Amino acid sequence: MSANKVVIGNWKMHGSPADLWDLANAVQRDGLPCDAAICVPFPLLPAAHAALLASPLRWGAQDCSVHAGGAHTGEVSAELIARLGARYVIVGHSERRSGLGESDAVVAEKAHRVLAAGMTPVVCIGETSAERDANETAAVLRRQLAPLVRVLGRALSAVVLAYEPVWSIGSGDCAAPGVIADTLGLIERTLHFQAGMHQGAMRVLYGGSVNPRNATAIMACPGVDGVLVGGASLQPADFLDICRAAKRMANDREMVLIQGS
Ligand code: PGA
Numbered sequence: 001m002s003a004n005k006v007v008i009g010n011w012k013m014h015g016s017p018a019d020l021w022d023l024a025n026a027v028q029r030d031g032l033p034c035d036a037a038i039c040v041p042f043p044l045l046p047a048a049h050a051a052l053l054a055s056p057l058r059w060g061a062q063d064c065s066v067h068a069g070g071a072h073t074g075e076v077s078a079e080l081i082a083r084l085g086a087r088y089v090i091v092g093h094s095e096r097r098s099g100l101g102e103s104d105a106v107v108a109e110k111a112h113r114v115l116a117a118g119m120t121p122v123v124c125i126g127e128t129s130a131e132r133d134a135n136e137t138a139a140v141l142r143r144q145l146a147p148l149v150r151v152l153g154r155a156l157s158a159v160v161l162a163y164e165p166v167w168s169i170g171s172g173d174c175a176a177p178g179v180i181a182d183t184l185g186l187i188e189r190t191l192h193f194q195a196g197m198h199q200g201a202m203r204v205l206y207g208g209s210v211n212p213r214n215a216t217a218i219m220a221c222p223g224v225d226g227v228l229v230g231g232a233s234l235q236p237a238d239f240l241d242i243c244r245a246a247k248r249m250a251n252d253r254e255m256v257l258i259q260g261s
Helices: 017-030 042-052 078-083 094-100 104-116 129-133 137-158 177-195 215-219 236-260
Strands: 006-010 035-039 058-061 088-091 120-125 160-163 203-207 226-229
Touching: 006 088, 006 160, 006 203, 006 236, 017 042, 017 236, 035 088, 035 236, 042 058, 078 104, 088 104, 104 120, 104 137, 120 137, 129 137, 137 177, 160 177, 177 203, 177 215, 215 226, 215 236, 226 236
Parallel strands: 006 035, 006 226, 035 058, 058 088, 088 120, 120 160, 160 203, 203 226
Antiparallel strands: none
């Protein structure tokens, strides 16, 4: 969408207030070269607010309730998350889709709640290895995107989409650049068909075994506006290395644009 890449960390069920302060201190010491955020478990949101308030690093959550409010024991509304200063909420991560049975319709409703609370939803989509092997990737992506298009309408362009092939999450098996580029092309054509969206109308990230060694090659893939990072976001040095790769890619892209203009 733009020359600027975005890096979003997903701490999953890891981390502590001390880890947040370590990250905040590393950012203060080394600087933050690109747009970036770290998505933490709910109980760490107040600590993220305290540690990162004066930092360029944003913070967010990893899920929210499908309900706006009310009697829903154990749920956390997007509104409550927003009040803790969060700017992003990951929705529809495959660990929630498969482990907790979240449907495509529920994921779309959650994205709607996040937008209504003034934050950015990071909506995860992607196929399993069985689905890829059975040539079902296009059908799976169409099915996952359709309720988003229906529920969000024009607001869809405010969503950050994260293509995360399930087989590559936490496996060390990052998708090859050709696979990423092809699949992002597929997503783009699907969004054009389903929503009339033009190329680059929304930001699309890649996620799945991103680390400081492969981040540059991933972000060089056509259509990749940034990365969603799990394991490698837990070490401040690795996370900031990935942010530096994002910055280098943005610089390279700007040079190409200037040379081409
Ligand atoms: P990973 O996780 O980087 O550890 O593969 C990515 C994710 O689950 O978002």
